[in-house]
Amino acid sequence: MPQHAMDTDAFKDRINFVIELARHLHTAGTSVNRLEGALERVSQRLGLEVSIWSNPTGIMISFRDVVHGDPYTLTRLLRLRPGDTHLGRLADADHIAEQVMAGTLDIPGGLARLRAMDAGASAVHKLAVVACWGVASALVLSLFPRTGWADFAAAAMLGILVGALALYGERRPRLHDAVEAIAAFLATLLASFVASRLAPLSVQPVVISALIVLMPGMMLTNAINELADQQLASGSARFAGAMTVLMKLTFGSILASQLVALLGWDFLPNAGAAALPAGMSWWMLLPGAFALAVLFKANRRDLPVAMAAVLFGYGVMKACALVPALANGEIPTATFLAALAVTAVSNLFARVFNRPGGLIRVPGIILLVPGSLGFRTINIAFAQDATASIDLAFSLFAALIALVAGILFGNLLVPSRRNL
Known part of the structure; x- marks a missing residue:
């Protein structure tokens, strides 16, 4: 008109x-x-x-x-x-x-x-979402080396607990603002209890895996991406928000660790525990991809697309890491190439099918984002290990730079369709 x-x-x-x-x-x-x-x-x-x-x-x-x-x-x-x-x-x-x-x-x-x-989600859907928190936590645990079946089970159960807590706090503003700290406190305390009373655990991998969905890796990536696009106010605010989430997670975890020390809980020896099979991370990719697609709230008809994107992004990164020239270097080149490939494919998908490229781009880079690195960096900084903290901080920013550069170059290779 x-x-x-x-x-x-x-x-x-x-x-x-x-x-x-x-x-x-x-x-x-x-x-x-x-x-x-x-x-x-x-x-x-x-x-x-x-x-x-x-x-x-x-x-x-x-x-x-x-x-x-x-x-x-x-x-x-x-x-x-x-x-x-x-x-x-x-x-x-x-x-x-x-x-x-x-x-x-x-x-x-x-x-x-x-x-x-x-319209709100049904009770059955909410239960499925909580179960998917556990599956996603188990997937991340399987990516850690030298972890065992007890770690796997503990990460899955604690992931379900954290998911239930997060879902419960969604419509309760006062609880919602403290969910990260409470979840980190409970996950660390319960993992420590199991490790000291029931079965030997690799406590830090279990805690990181249980909290992985709360880690602001995607938020950090979007913040750097917005800063690179000269969206300075939004990028700075989003980066500050991501750091605040990391600090809440870190505070809850450290508070629980201090309580464990006060109670005098000694961890059971973990040496000699049976490790997960070598291919466990690959076996967990399919159910893990489904869980991530559900947690990203994809529509039923888009679940296969989102799952394929998770598998594609992780597969490209692993394939690139097999090349010695790409695996060794100051910048994680494998992450850069995986992000580039995912972004280009997502934009091509959007142009061909006239649908949002985010259906592939977001799940495709989720296993590339360095959320756990940020959590470990602040944890070590609180422990006053300056050298290790600085080393991890450099690794965090190198991963973010590689990831955002891959997204930018992917958009250059195949322009996005109507921005989404």
């Missing part, structure tokens, strides 16, 4: 649709550069002139008033909590936007469908 022919009701409908789309993309965990680019393109197709400013906790959008003309504008401010990765919401919102832009769905109908996406 030409701008001069747009009446007040049509103008309001378009604004409300863009605002609702912005809210859903934000709560789906879309990075700022992708969110702003997608909203600008949708707005242009709807005949709106917009200026958008977004950050992890809110969005401000200003619309030029095409009904009254210059100098009138209409500005909306949305105060939002930082979004969590939600592939299903991303795919649904993208599909509705595509239909509206193509004219196969009217704007009021699109707005109604966006608002209908806020």
Whole structure:
């Protein structure tokens, strides 16, 4: 519809649709550069002139008033909590936007469908999500060398406990803000109890595996990516948020360790315990990929795509690591090449199937993100081992640099489709 022919009701409908789309993309965990680019393109197709400013906790959008003309504008401010990765919401919102832009769905109908996406999950789905926390924790534990069956079982059970706690705290603001610290405290305390009373454990790998879904690896990656894209305010805020999560996890874990020392619990000797089979990490990839796809809230029809992305990203990294020239160096080249391949394939998928590339990009890089490195770095810093802490910090930033560089080069190799 030409701008001069747009009446007040049509103008309001378009604004409300863009605002609702912005809210859903934000709560789906879309990075700022992708969110702003997608909203600008949708707005242009709807005949709106917009200026958008977004950050992890809110969005401000200003619309030029095409009904009254210059100098009138209409500005909306949305105060939002930082979004969590939600592939299903991303795919649904993208599909509705595509239909509206193509004219196969009217704007009021699109707005109604966006608002209908806020329905809560069923009790059965919540139980499945909690079980998937345990499977994801077991997958990560199997990636650690020299871990055994007792470690595997403990990581899975503690992962389920942490998942239940996180799910319980989602709609309880006071508990939600402290979930990371409480989860780290309980995971460390219970792992220490098992290691001192029931069975020998590799306590640190078990704790890291149980907490892995809470680790802000993806948040750190998005923060560096936004900084590289000159989204300085959002990138800095997201980086600060990630460091805060790491500090809460570290505080809870150290507090539990001090309580264990106060109680005088001595760990059972772990030498000679039966180790997991050499191929255990590969056997766990398929159920682990399914668990990660569920935890990323992918729609049922997108589960195979998300699972394939997890397998692809991890497989490329492992294949590259087999090449000595790629495995040895100051920069983790295997991580760079895996991120490049995943990003290029995700953009190609988006262009061919006209669907969000995030369905492949996000699960494809999840096993590459260095969330556990950040946790270990701050833990060691609290232990006042400056040398080891600095070494791990350099490893953390090298991994982040390689990962973000891979994403940037992947976008150069195959340009993204409508930013998502």
